[in-house]
Amino acid sequence: xxxxxxxxxxxxxxxxxxxxxxxxxxxxxxxxxxxxxxxxxxxxxxxxxxxxxxxxxxxxxxxxxxxxxxxxxxxxxxxxxxxxxxxxxxxxxxxxxxxxxxxxxxxxxxxxxxxxxxxxxxxxxxxxxxxxxxxxxxxxxxxxxxxxxxxxxxxxxxxxxxxxxxxxxxxxxxxxxxxxxxxxxxxxxxxxxxxxxxxxxxxxxxxxxxxxxxxxxxxxxxxxxxxxxxxxxxxxxxxxxxxxxxxxxxxxxxxxxxxxxxxxxxxxxxxxxxxxxxxxxxxxxxxxxxxxxxxxxxxxxxxxxxxxxxxxxxxxxxxxxxxxxxxxxxxxxxxxxxxxxxxxxxxxxxxxxxxxxxxxxxxxxxxxxxxxxxxxxxxxxxxxxxxxxxxxxxxxxxxxxxxxxxx
Amino acid sequence: xxxxxxxxxxxxxxxxxxxxxxxxxxxxxxxxxxxxxxxxxxxxxxxxxxxxxxxxxxxxxxxxxxxxxxxxxxxxxxxxxxxxxxxxxxxxxxxxxxxxxxxxxxxxxxxxxxxxxxxxxxxxxxxxxxxxxxxxxxxxxxxxxxxxxxxxxxxxxxxxxxxxxxxxxxxxxxxxxxxxxxxxxxxxxxxxxxxxxxxxxxxxxxxxxxxxxxxxxxxxxxxxxxxxxxxxxxxxxxxxxxxxxxxxxxxxxxxxxxxxxxxxxxxxxxxxxxxxxxxxxxxxxxxxxxxxxxxxxxxxxxxxxxxxxxxxxxxxxxxxxxxxxxxxxxxxxxxxxxxxxxxxxxxxxxxxxxxxxxxxxxxxxxxxxxxxxxxxxxxxxxxxxxxxxxxxxxxxxxxxxxxxxxx
Numbered sequence: 001x002x003x004x005x006x007x008x009x010x011x012x013x014x015x016x017x018x019x020x021x022x023x024x025x026x027x028x029x030x031x032x033x034x035x036x037x038x039x040x041x042x043x044x045x046x047x048x049x050x051x052x053x054x055x056x057x058x059x060x061x062x063x064x065x066x067x068x069x070x071x072x073x074x075x076x077x078x079x080x081x082x083x084x085x086x087x088x089x090x091x092x093x094x095x096x097x098x099x100x101x102x103x104x105x106x107x108x109x110x111x112x113x114x115x116x117x118x119x120x121x122x123x124x125x126x127x128x129x130x131x132x133x134x135x136x137x138x139x140x141x142x143x144x145x146x147x148x149x150x151x152x153x154x155x156x157x158x159x160x161x162x163x164x165x166x167x168x169x170x171x172x173x174x175x176x177x178x179x180x181x182x183x184x185x186x187x188x189x190x191x192x193x194x195x196x197x198x199x200x201x202x203x204x205x206x207x208x209x210x211x212x213x214x215x216x217x218x219x220x221x222x223x224x225x226x227x228x229x230x231x232x233x234x235x236x237x238x239x240x241x242x243x244x245x246x247x248x249x250x251x252x253x254x255x256x257x258x259x260x261x262x263x264x265x266x267x268x269x270x271x272x273x274x275x276x277x278x279x280x281x282x283x284x285x286x287x288x289x290x291x292x293x294x295x296x297x298x299x300x301x302x303x304x305x306x307x308x309x310x311x312x313x314x315x316x317x318x319x320x321x322x323x324x325x326x327x328x329x330x331x332x333x334x335x336x337x338x339x340x341x342x343x344x345x346x347x348x349x350x351x352x353x354x355x356x357x358x359x360x361x362x363x364x365x366x367x368x369x370x371x372x373x374x375x376x377x378x379x380x381x382x383x384x385x386x387x388x389x390x391x392x393x394x395x396x397x398x399x400x401x402x403x404x405x406x407x
Numbered sequence: 408x409x410x411x412x413x414x415x416x417x418x419x420x421x422x423x424x425x426x427x428x429x430x431x432x433x434x435x436x437x438x439x440x441x442x443x444x445x446x447x448x449x450x451x452x453x454x455x456x457x458x459x460x461x462x463x464x465x466x467x468x469x470x471x472x473x474x475x476x477x478x479x480x481x482x483x484x485x486x487x488x489x490x491x492x493x494x495x496x497x498x499x500x501x502x503x504x505x506x507x508x509x510x511x512x513x514x515x516x517x518x519x520x521x522x523x524x525x526x527x528x529x530x531x532x533x534x535x536x537x538x539x540x541x542x543x544x545x546x547x548x549x550x551x552x553x554x555x556x557x558x559x560x561x562x563x564x565x566x567x568x569x570x571x572x573x574x575x576x577x578x579x580x581x582x583x584x585x586x587x588x589x590x591x592x593x594x595x596x597x598x599x600x601x602x603x604x605x606x607x608x609x610x611x612x613x614x615x616x617x618x619x620x621x622x623x624x625x626x627x628x629x630x631x632x633x634x635x636x637x638x639x640x641x642x643x644x645x646x647x648x649x650x651x652x653x654x655x656x657x658x659x660x661x662x663x664x665x666x667x668x669x670x671x672x673x674x675x676x677x678x679x680x681x682x683x684x685x686x687x688x689x690x691x692x693x694x695x696x697x698x699x700x701x702x703x704x705x706x707x708x709x710x711x712x713x714x715x716x717x718x719x720x721x722x723x724x725x726x727x728x729x730x731x732x733x734x735x736x737x738x739x740x741x742x743x744x745x746x747x748x749x750x751x752x753x754x755x756x757x758x759x760x761x762x763x764x765x766x767x768x769x770x771x772x773x774x775x776x777x778x779x780x781x782x783x784x785x786x787x788x789x790x791x792x793x794x795x796x797x798x799x800x801x802x803x804x805x806x807x808x809x810x811x812x813x814x
Contacts, residue, residue: 062738062746094734094746096763129731130765241735310717311809318810324536327501328648331469339469339501356503358537396803402718403725 011177011259013266019172021156022187023208025049025250027149030162033141035089035127035134040162042138043086044145045206046114050080051248052215053122054222056230064093064242066123069103076119079215079251084206085110085145086124086163087138088191093129093241102133109139113146126165126191126204126242160189163204166401167191168278173270175263184211186263190271192243203230205245205271211260212252221261222247229268232300232389233276234307276390281397284316289377291386298335299387302378305333307391316374317393321365323352330378341381347371354381418584418666420673426579428563429594430615432456432657434556437569440548442496442534442541447569449545450493451552452613453521457487458655459622460529461629463637471500471649473530476510483526486622486658491613492517492552493531493570494545495598500536500648509540516546520553533572533598533611533649567596570611573687573808574598580677582670591618593670597678599650610637612652612678618667619659628668629654636675639707639796640683641714683797688804691723696784698793705742706794709785712740714798723781724800728772730759737785748788754778761788 016022025048033042053074057067074081085106092099107121125133149155160170174187192203207222226245247264249256277285288306293299306312309329315322323344331337344352347368350359360368368374423429432455440449460481464474481488492513499506514528532540556562567577581594599610614629633652654671656663684692695713700706713719716736722729730751738744751759754775757766767775775781 059741060735060738061741061744062734091731094731094759094763096761099763128729129735130759130763241731241738310805314806314809317806320810322535324498324501324648327469328467328536331467331648334466334468337468352501352537354503356501356506356537394806396806398717399721399724399801399803399806402721403727 011262013175013177013259013263016174016176016185018153018187019156019160019174020045020187020189020206020208021152022174023185024210026208027151028155028159029145029148029150030155030158030160031141031144031148033087034137035087039164040158041087041089042141042145043159043162044110044142044149045084045159046149047082047248049250050082050120051208052213052218052251053078053081054215054219054247055244056222056226057244058240058242060241062094062241064091064125065095065099065103066092066125067242067244069100069107070122070124070244073107073119073122077117080120081122081248082116082120083110083114084122084124084246085142086126086204087133088126088163088165090125090127090131090133091129091242092125092133095130095132098132102135105135106138106142109142113142122246124204124242124244126163129241156189163189163191165191166280171271171274171278173267175266177259177263179211179257179259184260185209186211186260186267188267188271190275192275203243203275205230205268207245207247207264207267209249209260209264211256212250213256214252214254217254217256218247218249221256221264224261225265225268228265229272232304232387233272234304234389234391273390276392279392280401281395282392283395284393285373286316286391286393287373287375288389288391289375289386290380291377292379292381292383293385293387294336294380294383296385296387298380299385301333301335302330302337302380303387303389305329306378307389310394313391313394316369317395319366319369321362321369326376326378337380338382343379343381345377345379347375418669420582420584420670423581423583423592425560425594426563426567426581427452427594427596427613427615428559429581430592431617433615434558435562435566436552436555436557437562437565437567438548438551438555440494441544442494446571447565448494448496449548449552450566450569451517451549451556452491452566453556454489454655456657457489457527458615459620459625459658460485460488461622461626461654462651463629463633464651465647465649467648469501469648471498471532472502472506472510473499473532474649474651476507476514477529477531477651480514480526480528484524487527488529488655489523489527490517490521491529491531491653492549493533493611494540495533495570495572497532497534497538497540498536498649499532499540502537502539505539509542512542513545513549516549520549529653531611531649531651533570536648563596570596570598572598575685578678578681578685580674582673584666584670586618586664586666591667592616593667593674595674595678597682599682610650610682612637614652614671614674615655616667616671617657618663619657620663621659621661624661624663625654625656628663628671631668632672632675635672636679639711639794640679641711641796641798680797683799686799687808688802689799690802691800692780693723693798693800694780694782695796695798696782696793697787698784699786699788699790700792700794701743701787701790703792703794705787706792708740708742709737709744709787710794710796712736713785714796717801720798720801723776724802726773726776728769728776733783733785744787745789750786750788752784752786754782
């Protein structure tokens with residue numbers, strides 16, 4: 001996943017270790033506070049200087065208390081944010097007035113510990129809906145977080161672990177690049193392996209950089225990258241009440257250099273693809289390219305429809321070369337598919353031509369599907385727009401994991 | 408499922424045996440032609456007199472050849488249809504020009520056998536996409552069908568079996584009622600247990616009656632009933648290329664009696680609910696009522712979003728009282744949910760009040776979920792519109808069945 005070098009339009013990005021912790025001026029901690037039985041469940045991120053903050057949050061109409069409280073804080077002081085608190089194991093969603101009070105109390109405590117204002121704190125939660133936060137444990141844990149804050153990869157890894165729910169591995173990504181003779185970094189951590197669907201900020205991701213810019217510029221860059229990464233992945237088509245992406249940067253001049261946008265995009269792609277690879281019960285990933293589309297919207301809609309189909313996902317799990325399910329899912333998107341012009345490629349080989357002619361035998365296609373990372377290209381044959389979406393298979397383990405999430 | 412008596416607005420419907428075969432003037436057969444290895448796979452339905460025919464077909468943009476050919480035939484002679492041929496085991500979809508030729512040849516052969524015109528024949532197929540019909544076997548099978556045609560329950564059962572794919576049980580329903588001193592019947596057969604999604608004619612259903620009416624009247628009655636039944640069920644959210652509902656009636660006066668609409672609706676509901684109960688791998692059904700909605704569209708959208716959620720379905724399979732997933736799915740429908748006014752009822756008992764207050768303990772809710780038929784009511788608290796959708800759970804068996812459909 002982590003390309004060591006990405007060279008694009010003369011911008012050289014270098015993958016660096018440490019994720020969010022690779023960004024100068026940031027300190028992190030992740031501890032076990034007791035919200036969960038055994039694992040780390042509370043992360044604190046603190047910035048040495050005030051940051052502009054951009055956000056892309058869930059479009060679900062039922063929003064968790066921390067999402068709403070953070071929106072308030074960003075409205076009040078989004079040009080000068082200083083910290084982020086995130087717990088796992090409890091979503092603090094559908095928790096009524098108590099949920100609102102608890103989210104505010106968490107921000108107040110973090111502010112007191114860091115000697116900043118409560119409105120300078122972003123709060124986030126992830127876990128089971130409808131259960132109140134165990135505030136006594138969270139508060140003791142937050143004190144320990146504040147005492148352990150430090151820069152670098154170890155604390156970044158701890159924080160990435162502390163925001164995990166059903167994730168099997170922590171998700172970190174960071175890239176450096178040179179601009180104006182100075183080295184800069186964009187880094188992030190993320191969680192998400194179930195309740196991941198297209199068309200929203202689909203999980204938690206926290207990203208930072210040391211490149212100064214305006215809040216509006218950061219917001220525009222973030223939305224553009226989210227649209228190509230987190231909004232193009234699917235594990236199960238479910239949308240969460242809590243999901244949010246927050247990006248932080250030092251306040252500065254209007255426009256960041258182009259290299260920043262490239263690095264941010266690569267961090268978002270890395271984190272998004274890591275989520276899909278770690279999809280609940282996933283044994284395979286599907287990279288779904290849609291090319292030759294009338295426009296980008298058509299390409300995006302078709303790519304997302306295919307990765308969202310349960311029948312495509314189960315066929316993938318079974319290594320069953322059932323291309324008909326992909327086409328049925330594409331047609332069900334109802335964005336103007338021409339039944340006679342499409343062709344399908346599997347791992348770069350022509351699979352089906354012009355709507356009907358099977359070019360790979362069932363045995364050949366089956367062998368291709370035995371790979372761990374499957375790449376399918378659906379050429380619509382009507383234009384030159386394209387889009388890519390990423391998904392995973394639907395396995396018996398997805399059902400096992402989700403049939404008893406609480407226990 | 409089959410209520411013996413349904414009394415509504417003074418209309419007394421009596422459930423009768425035989426499904427489609429209970430309708431006078433219809434003859435059926437279902438045989439094993441060899442498209443499938445062992446099971447019945449070819450059905451023929453013939454009407455003694457010309458029939459008006461109404462249709463509701465898949466909205467998938469990739470439509471199978473028989474769907475397109477039947478649309479042509481209905482355009483040409485939809486006031487005087489005489490027969491329907493349906494095979495299972497092969498969808499004849501994405502089969503190019505050959506698929507079109509095969510569908511037409513099937514209609515021609517049925518017409519020759521029954522001494523009618525090819526355009527008086529509806530053709531339908533269901534099964535794997537992208538595989539051509541084995542026409543030699545189909546043709547020999549169709550000859551045997553024509554020789555075995557008869558009225559009544561046995562042949563109706565054979566035909567219902569012959570259109571099954573992954574269905575475990577054949578699906579038949581029929582009701583009789585008196586109008587103008589004469590007994591009338593509405594009967595139907597259907598198939599469908601996977602690739603069942605809301606927002607379309609979601610499977611194959613063939614319905615007939617001996618109540619004379621105009622084609623327009625039949626079409627209007629069919630669409631109204633489909634919208635409340637087949638369009639409100641979900642097994643896996645996938646939409647097929649082949650699905651179609653065809654209804655037949657003797658040509659006659661404009662308006663059928665109100666009792667006809669009631670009987671048609673009940674037949675559609677029975678068949679739709681039978682599909683959900685027979686959902687691939689299903690161990691439980693969920694009847695999802697949404698009440699107190701602003702309007703019917705909001706109620707329908709929310710009900711369908713909940714039954715379509717993989718996380719709701721897996722929680723149901725695990726008997727896990729995770730109501731947060733239902734609310735998250737409802738909020739993800741984005742049709743204007745008020746987060747503070749909703750309440751949830753489980754099997755008639757208050758589960759969660761006004762967005763946050765849990766009225767049933769986890770243990771109590773778990774006991775309710777141990778039942779086979781689960782009824783949930785989501786009161787939106789903003790109006791008085793309502794809708795009902797039907798779904799089933801997502802089990803390990805769904806994955807097993809769909810990971811190797813071909814084998």
